[in-house]
Amino acid sequence: MRVARGLLAVIEMQRVLADPGSPWATSRCAGAAAGVARLLPDFGDRVVLTRFLARLAFPWRACHEQWPLARRPRTSTCGG
Template identity: 40%
Template sequence: MHPDAWLLVVDPQRIFADPASQWGSPMFADIVEPVRRLAADAGERTVVTRWVPAADPQGSWRAYLDAWPFADVAEDDPLLDLVPEVSGLGRHVVSLPTFGKWGPELEAVTGPTPHLVLTGVATDCCVVSTALAAADAGATVTVVTDACAGSSPDNQRAALHVMGLYPPQITLATTADLLP
């Protein structure tokens, strides 16, 4: 990985990892090892994000949480905990009530136009939302295809296809491409 890059691990939480969860990704277990390898390389330049519901959801978020009541829990609910396999990977944890994680909180850690190496879950929701917003703001984004988990294999392919339409701002790579 480039020494100036920031590894961003999007939402490695129980709500997305547990196969019994309504939002569980069947691909999550496969990304744990690539994410851990990338984090070992990135060290202190690793940021982990968490999705948390807003305390007072506004607009479409109210309807969204009404449609998914199981996810409308307190920020400290165990459902929203980081999975043990990736907890402790970075000292930076950013928790936000949005799909996309790019914004002032993340920018305060990485700077305004970083090189982000993007991993996590779900490729077809929070990862793509983060990638597009970050690229739009001027970040360089590398999406690590084997370190992202979609809600399904078909949705994974579709999201990667969409993000692959944005070079040079967004490029796709594998863990093997980035690590020696």
């Protein structure tokens, strides 16, 4: 196993992007998740997972009211 330097930042790996029934589905989410899975062993405990958390007081309030799926629980990830 190769040990990489630095951190691996994984951004927005949400199920809503992987679910074919979702209006926000993207065909490349599965490929991105596979790529991340290949990188994980090289970074060990130096992986940062992020995701957008909607707040209804946020300037995007109208968008989040229209798209309740944007307010899914923080455990809703694309990679499982």
